[in-house]
Amino acid sequence: MAHPIWTIPNILTISRMVAIMPLALALIYGGAAGAWIAFAIFCAMSITDFLDGFIARRFNMGSAFGRVMDPIADKVVIGVMMPLLIGLDLINGWHQLAVYLILTREVVISGLREYLAGSLIIHVTQLAKWKTTLQLVATGAILLAAALPVVIIPALALLWIAAGLTVITGIDYLRQAWPKLTEAA
Numbered sequence: 001m002a003h004p005i006w007t008i009p010n011i012l013t014i015s016r017m018v019a020i021m022p023l024a025l026a027l028i029y030g031g032a033a034g035a036w037i038a039f040a041i042f043c044a045m046s047i048t049d050f051l052d053g054f055i056a057r058r059f060n061m062g063s064a065f066g067r068v069m070d071p072i073a074d075k076v077v078i079g080v081m082m083p084l085l086i087g088l089d090l091i092n093g094w095h096q097l098a099v100y101l102i103l104t105r106e107v108v109i110s111g112l113r114e115y116l117a118g119s120l121i122i123h124v125t126q127l128a129k130w131k132t133t134l135q136l137v138a139t140g141a142i143l144l145a146a147a148l149p150v151v152i153i154p155a156l157a158l159l160w161i162a163a164g165l166t167v168i169t170g171i172d173y174l175r176q177a178w179p180k181l182t183e184a185a
Contacts, residue, residue, distance in 0.1 A: 005065050009056035012048040013066060016073045019045050020080050027088065027146065035147035042143050045077060046136045071124070074132050075106050081139050090142050095156050098163035102135060105170035112177055120180045128169045134162040 019041055027038035052070060056062040082099040085091045091099055113122060141155035 005063065007056070007061045007063065007066070009052040009061050010063060010066050010069065012052040012055070013069045013073045016045045016048050017076045020077065024080075024084055027084070027143070032147060035143070039140065039143045039147055042081075042140050046140060049074065049132070049136065074135075075110060078106065078135050078139065079103060085139070085142050088146070090146055090152075091156070091159065095159060098156075098159045101163040102166045105166045109170055109173050112173065112181075116177055116180060120177060122173055122176050125169065125172065127165070127172070131162070131165045131169045134158065134165055138162040 023038045023041040023045070026034040026041065028034075030037055049070075052066065056066055082091070082103060086096055086099060116122065138155065138158035138161070141151060141158050145152040145155045
């Protein structure tokens with residue numbers, strides 16, 4: 001029997017993408033209180049990233065939809081939040097390079113996975129899961145800095161650590177895919 005799409009894990013996954021709009025509105029138009037609201041929304045979104053997978057595994061609610069949408073939701077969250085934080089000048093100067101590294105890796109590896117679909121499966125590694133977690137923590141820390149500016153230096157340090165781990169995992173995926181990418185057509 002097929003699993004229904006509207007399971008708790010899938011609803012949590014979709015909610016991460018939907019919650020970006022109220023978060024952005026609170027951050028852009030809400031002043032100091034809005035920064036705290038945006039931070040709280042982002043924390044809730046980040047918790048759902050853990051909960052959707054945990055619930056799916058624990059209660060046998062996994063689905064093909066969830067396996068596809070969970071990493072997409074992660075990329076949507078980071079792909080929207082990072083440029084938003086740059087646009088609001090919360091990430092500026094050379095720190096924007098860290099965002100460029102993160103976003104470039106995410107797009108390249110997503111494209112690589114799409115290209116290799118069916119011919120090579122590149123499994124998500126534990127390090128890649130830590131990469132996603134660190135990206136979320138760094139983004140949350142920068143959001144916290146919008147409300148509490150004293151944390152901006154450690155927040156930006158987390159951003160660079162996340163960027164470094166993002167590059168390392170990207171290189172690992174490219175290394176795994178390289179034999180398939182270089183074989184004769």
